[in-house]
Amino acid sequence: MKVAVYRKEHFNAAHRLHNPNWSDEKNQEIFGKCNNPNFHGHNYELIVKLVGPVDPETGYVFDMKVLSDLIKVNILNRFDHKNLNLDTHEFRNLNPTAENIAVVIWNILRTEIDTKYDLTIRLYETERNFVEYDGN
Numbered sequence: 001m002k003v004a005v006y007r008k009e010h011f012n013a014a015h016r017l018h019n020p021n022w023s024d025e026k027n028q029e030i031f032g033k034c035n036n037p038n039f040h041g042h043n044y045e046l047i048v049k050l051v052g053p054v055d056p057e058t059g060y061v062f063d064m065k066v067l068s069d070l071i072k073v074n075i076l077n078r079f080d081h082k083n084l085n086l087d088t089h090e091f092r093n094l095n096p097t098a099e100n101i102a103v104v105i106w107n108i109l110r111t112e113i114d115t116k117y118d119l120t121i122r123l124y125e126t127e128r129n130f131v132e133y134d135g136n
């Protein structure tokens with residue numbers, strides 16, 4: 001019997017979508033206002049989903065307090081109130097799209113959480129734009 005547990009967290013970050021191999025005109029054409037040279041911010045909502053067996057002794061799949069602490073230490077401390085392009089090495093050479101941010105977060109958390117749990121990252125960049133990555 002497997003059950004899914006979810007932890008929702010929040011961080012604010014600035015970014016600029018830009019491909020250095022393209023001209024300014026092409027960047028503007030493809031990324032529009034998200035290519036603003038002076039960056040722009042988002043209120044990101046992060047949902048971390050773990051699926052695994054329920055431990056018969058605790059009744060937990062995974063202690064959500066432990067999950068919360070893992071996210072805080074490994075993700076929020078790294079990205080909250082940061083300029084993703086300038087302040088983080090993860091996005092120095094990687095376009096900080098919602099897709100790429102979700103993959104980076106998944107890769108970081110995957111190293112922290114036992115592989116007996118399936119891990120899925122859902123990231124809301126705006127209320128209406130969101131992505132999901134489960135490692136596949």
Ligand SMILES: Nc1nc2c(c(=O)[nH]1)N=C([C@H](O)[C@H](O)COP(=O)(O)OP(=O)(O)OP(=O)(O)O)CN2
Binds near residue numbers: 096097125127128129
């Ligand atoms: N596949 C992707 N498409 C877009 C991404 C992305 O990361 N992956 N990012 C953006 C922009 O950064 C941003 O999300 C767009 O914001 P906005 O157009 O303001 O979207 P809203 O949901 O806030 O507003 P609507 O009125 O619903 O458009 C663009 N594309």
